[in-house]
Amino acid sequence: MTEVTAQNLTKTYRVGEIEVHALRGVDLKIEGGEFVAIVGPSGSGKSTLFNILGGLTPPTSGTVLIDGRDLIKMSEADRTLLRKTTVGFVFQKYNLLPTLTGADNIEIARDIAGKKGHERDPQFDETLALLGIASRLKHKPRALSGGEQQRIAIARALVNHPALLLADEPTGNLDTENSTAVLSVLQGLNKRLGQTILMITHNPEAAAYAHRTVTMRDGRIV
Amino acid sequence: MIYRLVFENLKHRPVRTLLSVVAIGVEVTLILTLVGVSRGVLGDMAARSRGTGADILIRPPDSAGFTFSLTMPEKVVNVVRAQPHVAMATGTFVKYIDSFNSITGIHVDEFNAMSGGLKVKKGRMFQAPDEIVVDDVYAKQHHLKPGSTTDLAHTWTVSGIVEEGKLSRTFGDIGALQQLFEARGLVSTIYVKLDSPANTAGVKDDLQKLLTNYKIDSIEDFVSLFSVNSVPYIEAFTRVVIGIAVLIGFLVVCLSMYTAVLERTREIGILKALGASPAYIVGILLRETVLLALTGTVVGILMTYGTRSLMAIFAASMPQEIVPDWYLTVAGIALAGSIVGALYPGLRAARQDAIEALAYD
Numbered sequence: 001m002t003e004v005t006a007q008n009l010t011k012t013y014r015v016g017e018i019e020v021h022a023l024r025g026v027d028l029k030i031e032g033g034e035f036v037a038i039v040g041p042s043g044s045g046k047s048t049l050f051n052i053l054g055g056l057t058p059p060t061s062g063t064v065l066i067d068g069r070d071l072i073k074m075s076e077a078d079r080t081l082l083r084k085t086t087v088g089f090v091f092q093k094y095n096l097l098p099t100l101t102g103a104d105n106i107e108i109a110r111d112i113a114g115k116k117g118h119e120r121d122p123q124f125d126e127t128l129a130l131l132g133i134a135s136r137l138k139h140k141p142r143a144l145s146g147g148e149q150q151r152i153a154i155a156r157a158l159v160n161h162p163a164l165l166l167a168d169e170p171t172g173n174l175d176t177e178n179s180t181a182v183l184s185v186l187q188g189l190n191k192r193l194g195q196t197i198l199m200i201t202h203n204p205e206a207a208a209y210a211h212r213t214v215t216m217r218d219g220r221i222v
Numbered sequence: 223m224i225y226r227l228v229f230e231n232l233k234h235r236p237v238r239t240l241l242s243v244v245a246i247g248v249e250v251t252l253i254l255t256l257v258g259v260s261r262g263v264l265g266d267m268a269a270r271s272r273g274t275g276a277d278i279l280i281r282p283p284d285s286a287g288f289t290f291s292l293t294m295p296e297k298v299v300n301v302v303r304a305q306p307h308v309a310m311a312t313g314t315f316v317k318y319i320d321s322f323n324s325i326t327g328i329h330v331d332e333f334n335a336m337s338g339g340l341k342v343k344k345g346r347m348f349q350a351p352d353e354i355v356v357d358d359v360y361a362k363q364h365h366l367k368p369g370s371t372t373d374l375a376h377t378w379t380v381s382g383i384v385e386e387g388k389l390s391r392t393f394g395d396i397g398a399l400q401q402l403f404e405a406r407g408l409v410s411t412i413y414v415k416l417d418s419p420a421n422t423a424g425v426k427d428d429l430q431k432l433l434t435n436y437k438i439d440s441i442e443d444f445v446s447l448f449s450v451n452s453v454p455y456i457e458a459f460t461r462v463v464i465g466i467a468v469l470i471g472f473l474v475v476c477l478s479m480y481t482a483v484l485e486r487t488r489e490i491g492i493l494k495a496l497g498a499s500p501a502y503i504v505g506i507l508l509r510e511t512v513l514l515a516l517t518g519t520v521v522g523i524l525m526t527y528g529t530r531s532l533m534a535i536f537a538a539s540m541p542q543e544i545v546p547d548w549y550l551t552v553a554g555i556a557l558a559g560s561i562v563g564a565l566y567p568g569l570r571a572a573r574q575d576a577i578e579a580l581a582y583d
C-alpha cells in the first residue's frame with residue numbers, strides 16, 4: 001500500500017513574460033489504501049498536482065514523498081522506474097497511442113513493465129468486461145468514441161496493478177451507466193487490492209465513491 | 223509487442239517509409255553495381271586473354287600491369303619461335319585510341335591458328351588497309367554493320383562482325399596499322415603457344431634468360447592481374463563510392479527518423495509516462511531503422527538486376543556481374559550508416575521531457 005505526502009508544493013509556469021502560479025502551496029497526505037477525490041473549478045491546479053505527484057514534472061518548490069522516498073531528489077531513472085512499477089495514470093486527454101489498437105495500447109503497458117509473456121491476471125478480463133470495452137479492443141483510437149478511449153485508458157492504467165492510481169477525470173466523457181461501471185471497478189480494486197487511488201472529478205456523484213474529498217481553488221487546498 | 227508498434231509506425235507514414243527504403247536501396251545498388259561492373263569487366267578481359275589460346279605472353283621491357291602501350295622489335299618473334307617446345311608465336315600491335323578504345327593489329331593466319339579462329343558472323347574479314355572487323359558487343363554498342371565507317375584515329379570501314387571472346391573487340395591488319403601509325407617492324411605483344419601447357423614454367427624461365435628485361439608472363443599469371451585487388455584505382459574508387467553511399471543512407475535515415483521523432487513527440491511522452499526508459503524509446507527507433515535498412519538492402523539487391531540490364535543495353539562492353547558474396551557486406555554497410563543516422567534522433571527522443579511532450583498538440 002502506497003502512501004503519498006506532499007508538502008508546501010508550488011508550481012509556477014512561465015509563459016514568455018507571464019508567470020502562472022498553478023500551485024501556491026499544497027499540503028496533502030494520502031494514506032496507503034485510501035481512495036481520495038479531488039474536486040475544484042477548472043484551472044485550480046488539479047492536473048498540475050497530479051503530474052507532480054506522478055513524477056512527470058518537478059514542482060517549483062516543496063517536497064513529495066512516495067512511501068517515504070523523496071520524488072524530487074530521485075534520479076530520472078528512478079522516477080522512470082517508479083512510473084513503471086508503482087504509478088498508473090489515467091489522463092484527462094486519454095493519451096492513447098494512435099497507431100495501436102485498444103488491445104495493443106493495453107499490451108504495451110505490460111511490455112514496458114516487463115510483464116510480457118507473463119500470464120495476464122484472469123481478473124483483468126473481468127475488469128475489461130465490467131468496463132464494457134471487450135468488444136472494442138480490436139479498433140484503433142481513431143475508430144473509438146471518447147468514452148471508449150477513456151475506458152481503454154483506464155484499462156491500460158490498471159493492467160499492471162499500480163499501487164498508486166492517478167485518475168484525471170476518468171468519468172469525464174462517460175454516461176451515467178458507464179460512469180457507474182468505472183467507479184465500481186475503481187472502488188472494487190481499492191477494496192480488493194488496497195490500491196491507493198487519487199481521482200480528479202467535477203462530478204459530486206463520482207466523488208461520493210471516494211473515502212474523502214479534497215477541494216482545490218486557485219492552486220491551494222481549501 | 224514492440225514490433226507491432228514498430229511496424230505500425232512504419233505503416234503510418236507509407237511514403238516516408240517507401241522513400242527511405244528506396245534511398246537505402248539506391249545506396250546498396252550503387253555499391254553492388256560498381257563491384258559487379260569492376261568484376262565483370264575484369265573477368266571479361268581475363269576471358270578474352272585466355273581466348274588467344276596462348277600459354278605465354280611477352281611484352282617489352284618496363285611494361286606494367288596489363289597494358290600493351292610499349293613496343294619491341296618484331297624480330298623477337300623469330301627468336302622466340304626458334305626455342306624448344308614453342309609451337310607457335312605471333313606478334314600483335316595495339317593502337318590505343320583512348321581509355322575505352324583500341325585497335326589490335328594481328329596476322330590473321332597466325333592468330334587464327336593459335337586461337338582457333340575469329341568466327342565471322344556477318345560480312346567478311348578485313349582485306350583492304352583501312353578495313354577492320356569488330357566483335358558483336360562492340361558492333362551493338364556502336365551500332366555498326368558491315369560497311370559502316372567508324373573513326374578511331376583514322377576513318378575505318380567495318381568489313382565484318384566477329385564473335386566476341388578473343389583478345390580484343392576490334393581487329394585490323396597488323397601491317398596496315400604499323401604503317402599507318404609509324405611503327406614499322408614493331409609489335410606490342412608476342413603470344414606464344416607451346417607444344418604442351420605443362421612446359422609453360424620451364425619455357426618461361428628459358429625465355430626470360432634469353433630476353434632478360436622483357437616482361438614475360440604465363441597467361442594464367444597475366445590473367446590473375448585482372449582482379450579487383452590488383453587494380454589499385456578500382457579499390458580506391460570503390461571505397462569512395464561506398465563512402466558516398468553510406469553518406470546517402472545516413473542522411474536519409476537521419477532525416478526520416480528525425481521527422482518521425484518530431485511528429486511522435488506526444489507518443490514518446492505517453493510511453494515515458496507509462497514508465498518506458500530512454501533505452502526502450504531508442505530501442506523502438508533502432509528497430510525501425512534496422513527494418514528500413516534490411517528492407518532497403520533487399521530492394522537494392524533486386525535493383526542490381528535492373529542495373530545489369532541497363533548496362534547490357536547501354537554499355538555492352540562493360541558486363542556487370544551479380545555479386546552475392548557482397549550481400550552481407552553491403553547489408554552491414556547499410557545497417558551501419560542507418561544506425562549512425564538514427565543516433566541523433568534517438569538521443570533527442572530519449573531526452574525529451576515527458577510532460578512537455580504530453581502538452582504538445
Ligand SMILES: Nc1ncnc2c1ncn2[C@@H]1O[C@H](COP(=O)(O)OP(=O)(O)OP(=O)(O)O)[C@@H](O)[C@H]1O
Pocket residue numbers: 013014015020021022040041042043044045046047048049092581
Ligand atoms: N504547461 C503549462 N504551461 C503554462 N501554464 C499551464 C500549463 N499547464 C497548466 N497551466 C496553467 O496552470 C493552471 C492550472 O492548470 P491545471 O491544468 O492544473 O488545472 P485543472 O485544475 O486541471 O483544470 P481543468 O479542470 O480544466 O482540467 C491553469 O491556469 C493553466 O492555464
Ligand SMILES: [Mg+2]
Pocket residue numbers: 046047048092168
Ligand atoms: Mg485538468
